[in-house]
Amino acid sequence: MQQQEFSETIMVFRHKMYRFALGYLKDEEDAKDVVQDVMIKLWETRSELKEKLNLEAWCMSLTRNKALDRIKQVGRKRKSDLDEVSPEVFSHSFSPLRVVSDLESHAHITRFAAALPEKQQATFQLRDMEGYSYLEIGEMLNIDINQVKVNIFRARKAIRENLVKLYSYGQ
Amino acid sequence: MDNRDLELLELKYWAGETTLPEEEVLQRAARAGSEGLSADYKRLVGLADQSREAELDPAFEAEFWARVEGGKSSGARIFTIAHFIRYAAVGIVLVALGLGMWDIISEDHLPEGQLISAVEDTYESPEQAFEEAKKALLFASQKLNKGAAPVEEIKRFHTTKMSIIGQGAENQ
Numbered sequence: 001m002q003q004q005e006f007s008e009t010i011m012v013f014r015h016k017m018y019r020f021a022l023g024y025l026k027d028e029e030d031a032k033d034v035v036q037d038v039m040i041k042l043w044e045t046r047s048e049l050k051e052k053l054n055l056e057a058w059c060m061s062l063t064r065n066k067a068l069d070r071i072k073q074v075g076r077k078r079k080s081d082l083d084e085v086s087p088e089v090f091s092h093s094f095s096p097l098r099v100v101s102d103l104e105s106h107a108h109i110t111r112f113a114a115a116l117p118e119k120q121q122a123t124f125q126l127r128d129m130e131g132y133s134y135l136e137i138g139e140m141l142n143i144d145i146n147q148v149k150v151n152i153f154r155a156r157k158a159i160r161e162n163l164v165k166l167y168s169y170g171q
Numbered sequence: 172m173d174n175r176d177l178e179l180l181e182l183k184y185w186a187g188e189t190t191l192p193e194e195e196v197l198q199r200a201a202r203a204g205s206e207g208l209s210a211d212y213k214r215l216v217g218l219a220d221q222s223r224e225a226e227l228d229p230a231f232e233a234e235f236w237a238r239v240e241g242g243k244s245s246g247a248r249i250f251t252i253a254h255f256i257r258y259a260a261v262g263i264v265l266v267a268l269g270l271g272m273w274d275i276i277s278e279d280h281l282p283e284g285q286l287i288s289a290v291e292d293t294y295e296s297p298e299q300a301f302e303e304a305k306k307a308l309l310f311a312s313q314k315l316n317k318g319a320a321p322v323e324e325i326k327r328f329h330t331t332k333m334s335i336i337g338q339g340a341e342n343q
Contacts, residue, residue: 014231015225015227017227018227023222029300035227036231036234039235040238043239055176105214105217106221110218128215131191149187156185157185159215159284160185160211164211
């Protein structure tokens with residue numbers, strides 16, 4: 001596999017890999033480093049890539065493993081505080097009141113998602129943020145389709161319960 | 172799709188039973204601000220839309236290729252633990268094979284006298300060998316059961332002790 005082919009078949013997944021890593025690490029630089037490390041590994045093993053049936057699933061699976069390694073190495077406590085939400089959100093909103101409301105609710109959902117068990121968090125992110133099918137998620141996380149469904153259900157249920165609690169009783 | 176249908180579809184979503192096309196319908200309705208959907212679901216779709224905007228900077232690919240090229244020109248190679256284990260395993264197999272071969276070759280080249288002595292008879296005549304074997308067996312049989320007497324003594328002591336304890340327990 002040459003550079004051009006690598007760019008066309010592997011490098012195209014870099015943004016998805018980055019967002020997936022970001023979901024785990026909550027740090028843009030760490031997520032970028034993870035994607036770069038994974039890309040280097042993929043480049044070094046490019047001769048074996050032709051055997052992979054689903055390259056995208058393989059890339060995401062490697063990203064997940066690398067992100068989990070990084071969490072172990074750094075002993076990072078996952079950050080999910082309100083003040084860590086990107087200020088870019090302001091550019092997509094209509095009024096200052098709406099901005100604050102969106103910013104807060106997104107931060108809450110992010111925090112609730114980050115508190116989920118790892119598999120639930122990953123399935124939630126891959127399905128509800130990235131729009132992958134159950135089959136693809138199963139390949140990425142190396143679990144069967146029923147486990148994917150169970151994890152999605154539990155993740156959504158937990159997030160919804162937290163949101164209901166939060167907005168019913170005030171913050 | 173009316174509000175009631177959207178409401179039902181949203182319930183299906185929270186139960187984890189929606190398909191991807193159904194979820195796309197829900198997302199479109201949420202973006203359009205449909206009243207049939209809950210505020211929680213709309214928040215979720217808002218977050219998903221926002222998170223999909225996060226991308227690596229455009230220089231990432233160029234930086235990556237520069238790093239790959241840099242690694243190639245300097246001849247640097249990443250030596251991982253997996254590499255080490257692979258080389259160590261090959262080394263161990265080679266050493267084991269080498270030792271095995273050396274053992275076989277050294278057996279083949281034993282001095283003649285040494286090899287013969289291993290299969291040579293110990294005594295000149297069968298009668299003499301019989302006598303010696305008899306003596307050795309007699310010596311071994313004398314030494315057998317020497318330890319039986321002390322063991323019998325201990326056994327007797329233990330039986331007596333247990334009978335005394337048994338009587339005591341019956342009395343309680």
